[in-house]
Amino acid sequence: MNRPPRLPAGFRERIDHFYAARVQGAWDGRWIFEGSIPGPGSVCVTNNDYLALAHDRRITCAMTRALASRGSATLMSGVFLADGDPQALLEQRLAAHLGYPTGVLCQSGWAANAGLLQTIAGPDTPVYVDVLAHMSLWAGARSAGATVHPFRHNDPGHLARLVARHGRGVVLVDSVYSTDGSVSPLAEIAASSRAADCVLVVDESHSLGTHGPRGAGMVAELGISENVHFITASLSKAFAGRAGIIAAGEPRFARYFKMSSYPAIFSSTLLPHDVAGLAAALDVVRAEQWRRDRLHQVAALVRGGLIDTGLNLRDSRSQIVSIEAGGEREVMRLRDDLEREGIFGSVFCPPATVRRRSMVRLSLHAALTDVDAERIVVACRAVVGASRRPPASARRLLRASTGSGLLAGKARD
Incomplete structure (x- = not known):
């Protein structure tokens, strides 16, 4: 069977440069988007299914x-x-x-x-x-x-x-x-x-x-x-x-x-x-308005709980919460640290961001529970070396949300 040709040397330069400069240079031979595999009990906030409709x-x-x-x-x-x-x-x-x-x-x-x-x-x-x-x-x-x-x-x-x-x-x-x-x-x-x-x-x-x-x-x-x-x-x-x-x-x-x-x-x-x-x-x-209500409640819990962590949340006022890490090595470390705590977000790096402003994006959704929100806050505090206990603002929000009457169980249907 005939094999298709490889690109001539001059045309391969872009690909060669990518692997040399980014995969081997900036990423130490790893693929930047390959982290751990979520296990039972992991909190996955990696996709944009904000209303938890993908499996409805x-x-x-x-x-x-x-x-x-x-x-x-x-x-x-x-x-x-x-x-x-x-x-x-x-x-x-x-x-x-x-x-x-x-x-x-x-x-x-x-x-x-x-x-x-x-x-x-x-x-x-x-x-x-x-x-x-x-x-x-x-x-x-x-x-x-x-x-x-x-x-x-x-x-x-x-x-x-x-x-x-x-x-x-x-x-x-x-x-x-x-x-x-x-x-x-x-x-x-x-x-x-x-x-x-x-x-x-x-x-x-x-x-x-x-x-x-x-x-x-x-x-x-x-x-x-x-x-x-x-x-x-x-x-x-x-x-x-x-x-x-x-x-x-x-x-x-x-x-x-x-x-x-x-x-x-x-x-x-x-x-x-x-x-x-x-x-x-x-x-x-x-x-189903309750899905939007639940999404906004979860987002408020997480954002409120992270106010005092020292993390750069880049003025998030929505269900997207991004934690800025710096360069690509730094964002890989941040991702790995969060995954060890059971929190799985998405790495954003150039060309989706500017240089030295890579981040882990947490895409919150209506299927998250109050416990999930607290785990995100606790994990982020642990990653920056702070106490694993959420700040008082987060605890107040969590107490206020318990028994709120929102049909949180429905979000998993």
């Missing part, structure tokens, strides 16, 4: 029924979908859930952001992006050939000064920032963008489902949709699915997007079982 039987049964049906998958570009197709109906349901007249489903959150920027920006469009905004927004602006003007994280004043200098354009922010859990001052950003006649895009990947009335997100919670032109989101977080959504205030946008966005034109539609699962997830997200 209502969702998995809907997906199973779709797989077992005799209908065939529509393996073609979404531009060919009829208005009554299940995917088209779900697009409108999701848009209505967000309070917008139209929506478009994409293969992923990355495809949604990259495709959106390609269709609304160009070489003559200034794009203003928060320095911590998701890389898909940066990539979309660059693919459009736009001039990118980064502004300081969560600094509406700096944004306003840049817009005054370079002119109206497109403003890009996350509602909740995925690396550190900080929350955007959306009301101020929206007011500043409107005053400058800019288009505002808000990525709600980490707030859709977890915040707002019936999980409609932070834009809906703040009542500022009249100032936000587009909401985007990955549905692989609270919706426990696999797709991206764009909600638009311009009713004609969906068809324009499907004929203009390369990710839309040159990718197939979602598969029927993915559509069925997301439709079922939307029902659960809208109906």
Whole structure:
């Protein structure tokens, strides 16, 4: 059997450099993401299933029924979908859930952001992006050939000064920032963008489902949709699915997007079982407020308990709590120390972070118990050499939450 060729030497240099500089140099021959295997009793906070829906039987049964049906998958570009197709109906349901007249489903959150920027920006469009905004927004602006003007994280004043200098354009922010859990001052950003006649895009990947009335997100919670032109989101977080959504205030946008966005034109539609699962997830997200209540309670317990640990929580005000370690060797040690205490988080390092600011991210979720929250706090205190006993603030929060009436047991269904 013939063997495929290796890359010529000049083309292998990038790969060789990666293994030499990072795997052997920075990581001492280990793979940075390979830690221990969680055992019985471990607290796993490694994924973004914030509402604990990934194994919900209502969702998995809907997906199973779709797989077992005799209908065939529509393996073609979404531009060919009829208005009554299940995917088209779900697009409108999701848009209505967000309070917008139209929506478009994409293969992923990355495809949604990259495709959106390609269709609304160009070489003559200034794009203003928060320095911590998701890389898909940066990539979309660059693919459009736009001039990118980064502004300081969560600094509406700096944004306003840049817009005054370079002119109206497109403003890009996350509602909740995925690396550190900080929350955007959306009301101020929206007011500043409107005053400058800019288009505002808000990525709600980490707030859709977890915040707002019936999980409609932070834009809906703040009542500022009249100032936000587009909401985007990955549905692989609270919706426990696999797709991206764009909600638009311009009713004609969906068809324009499907004929203009390369990710839309040159990718197939979602598969029927993915559509069925997301439709079922939307029902659960809208109906079960207790999941959001429980998520926010757990997040408050952990954040409150870590206030006095001396750890750098990077201004988290959400269910994402990140502990900054420094360089890549340091974050591997931090991860290993936490895993020895039974706490399993996710390593974030370049290119997801800047150099010397690697971190372990704890993605809290509604299935965590009060005991789990206390274990996270105790483990983090132990890692920094402090007492294993949670601080008084955490103990008060834990006592207040006991017997609170929230259906914590349901979170494990």
